[in-house]
Amino acid sequence: MARIVMKFGGTSVGDLARIKNVAKKVKAEVDRGNQVAVTVSAMSGVTNQLVAYCTEANPLHDAREYDAIVATGEQVTSGLLAICLQELGIEARSWQGWQIPIISDDAHGKARIVEIKGEDLIKRMEKGQVPVVAGFQGIGPDNRITTLGRGGSDTTAVALAAALKADRCDIYTDVDGVYTTDPRIVKTAKKLDKITYEEMLEMASLGAKVLQTRSVEMAMKHRVRVQVLSSFSDAPGTLVCDEEEIVEQELVSGIAYSRDEAKITLVGVSDQPGVAAGIFGPLSDANINVDMIVQNVSQDGKTTDMTFTVGKADLDRATSVIKDKLKIPFKALNTDKNVVKVSVIGIGMRSHAGVAQKMFSTLAEKGINIQVISTSEIKVSVLIAEEYTELALRALHTAYELDAA
Ligand code: ADP
Ligand code: ASP
Ligand code: MG
Numbered sequence: 155m156a157r158i159v160m161k162f163g164g165t166s167v168g169d170l171a172r173i174k175n176v177a178k179k180v181k182a183e184v185d186r187g188n189q190v191a192v193t194v195s196a197m198s199g200v201t202n203q204l205v206a207y208c209t210e211a212n213p214l215h216d217a218r219e220y221d222a223i224v225a226t227g228e229q230v231t232s233g234l235l236a237i238c239l240q241e242l243g244i245e246a247r248s249w250q251g252w253q254i255p256i257i258s259d260d261a262h263g264k265a266r267i268v269e270i271k272g273e274d275l276i277k278r279m280e281k282g283q284v285p286v287v288a289g290f291q292g293i294g295p296d297n298r299i300t301t302l303g304r305g306g307s308d309t310t311a312v313a314l315a316a317a318l319k320a321d322r323c324d325i326y327t328d329v330d331g332v333y334t335t336d337p338r339i340v341k342t343a344k345k346l347d348k349i350t351y352e353e354m355l356e357m358a359s360l361g362a363k364v365l366q367t368r369s370v371e372m373a374m375k376h377r378v379r380v381q382v383l384s385s386f387s388d389a390p391g392t393l394v395c396d397e398e399e400i401v402e403q404e405l406v407s408g409i410a411y412s413r414d415e416a417k418i419t420l421v422g423v424s425d426q427p428g429v430a431a432g433i434f435g436p437l438s439d440a441n442i443n444v445d446m447i448v449q450n451v452s453q454d455g456k457t458t459d460m461t462f463t464v465g466k467a468d469l470d471r472a473t474s475v476i477k478d479k480l481k482i483p484f485k486a487l488n489t490d491k492n493v494v495k496v497s498v499i500g501i502g503m504r505s506h507a508g509v510a511q512k513m514f515s516t517l518a519e520k521g522i523n524i525q526v527i528s529t530s531e532i533k534v535s536v537l538i539a540e541e542y543t544e545l546a547l548r549a550l551h552t553a554y555e556l557d558a559a
Pocket of ligand 2: 196201227304305307
């Protein structure tokens with residue numbers, strides 16, 4: 155007997171027929187003699203619609219009310235799945251974040267889980283009950299509903315698995331595992347049997363939305379065994395695990411992309427100490443995260459250009475901070491939203507040279523200009539024009555010999 159948390163994403167609970175299909179999958183796990191807790195997302199498209207209502211009501215809406223509104227999608231699916239499970243003879247009960255409680259911090263709209271009080275759920279599971287927990291939501295110190303950021307049901311599932319001391323956390327979605335890159339863009343993408351926590355963390359934070367970044371952080375911290383698999387087939391999925399469990403480690407295990415970046419260039423800032431601090435200080439004071447940065451070599455020894463990226467959603471705020479708050483003089487401010495960050499990820503990079511060079515030469519052969527570069531121990535990222543996203547992904551996928559046979 156094992157204790158398992160099963161999570162079903164938006165497409166998997168997209169309509170009533172699919173919720174009934176999910177109920178059958180849960181029943182099968184119960185029939186195998188396992189203790190099961192379930193987490194669900196909202197029906198696909200529902201969260202987007204709820205977010206759109208908030209923005210339409212007021213683009214600068216109150217984050218507490220945003221949370222009260224967008225958390226409702228998961229309330230509906232948790233109740234519906236409980237009904238469908240009861241239909242199959244399973245003793246199921248829905249749980250909202252505040253009822254358990256799933257305690258979060260007060261960062262409404264992107265709250266972090268602080269603690270889950272799992273004792274009562276464990277007792278119920280031991281008696282054969284199946285809790286169906288609404289994903290994506292918690293309760294903050296102000297006693298109000300919080301949400302965990304887009305894709306946050308993954309984090310609910312992993313946090314629940316840690317709190318319930320589950321043997322496994324199975325993330326059911328609309329693809330049958332983690333692929334070498336987004337299988338919807340590169341048809342030759344290969345399913346990975348296993349991926350390390352570190353690589354999955356980079357893949358997620360660099361744009362592969364198959365798992366929310368925080369869910370991977372949480373899995374890594376609490377050593378939760380996470381499996382990604384399909385709701386629509388019985389194919390084996392991908393296990394996210396420790397490096398030691400992977401026998402043959404590839405040099406590059408995946409390629410991710412993010413269209414979420416925007417580029418800002420400050421032309422003609424003076425080339426002297428304190429300039430970077432003078433630019434990035436006010437941005438950080440305004441809570442704007444800067445990602446990639448490049449400072450060009452000064453041609454005349456006096457002035458230079460500073461290029462960096464921020465999240466697309468922060469671009470307007472960033473430009474107004476630059477215009478209103480910067481004490482450092484500059485000649486011009488250029489912005490560009492039509493960019494994409496493409497990253498190659500692999501633990502093998504720690505011990506092998508040449509990975510970055512292969513990326514640069516592959517993009518050069520396709521005539522794709524690299525605008526900004528950033529690297530870490532196990533990844534290389536480049537910023538390129540958005541129109542080349544597919545071309546770059548496919549070319550890199552082939553260059554690193556990742557194509558499925
Ligand atoms: P869910 O609603 O089940 O949470 P998501 O849409 O959040 O599903 O995540 C699944 C999607 O992630 C897939 O449909 C796929 O397009 C995308 N994706 C991006 N990169 C990858 C990758 N490397 N492997 C698998 N899926 C990926
Ligand atoms: N429903 C939420 C979203 O669409 C959470 C999730 O699906 O994980 O972002
Ligand atoms: Mg998701």
